[in-house]
Amino acid sequence: MMLSQRLWLKPFINLMLPALRPFDNVRMDMDFPQEEEYGLVNIQPCSLYNFFQFPKDFDDIVAHEISPKDRAGNR
Numbered sequence: 001m002m003l004s005q006r007l008w009l010k011p012f013i014n015l016m017l018p019a020l021r022p023f024d025n026v027r028m029d030m031d032f033p034q035e036e037e038y039g040l041v042n043i044q045p046c047s048l049y050n051f052f053q054f055p056k057d058f059d060d061i062v063a064h065e066i067s068p069k070d071r072a073g074n075r
Contacts, residue, residue: 014029
């Protein structure tokens with residue numbers, strides 16, 4: 001779909017994405033290289049990458065999809 005619809009889809013997705021990734025303030029754009037983990041979000045019940053699709057739910061995603069043990073280990 002991205003190959004055949006890129007003329008309208010890429011600018012549309014860029015409008016929907018936040019300008020910066022919330023966790024490290026790196027710019028986001030559909031022209032930048034992507035990681036394969038984004039495609040894996042759809043086949044996993046929980047993934048931190050869900051905040052790309054739902055940036056307003058970032059705090060809720062972190063609270064429910066990262067175990068308390070993992071959160072405590074990064075302090």
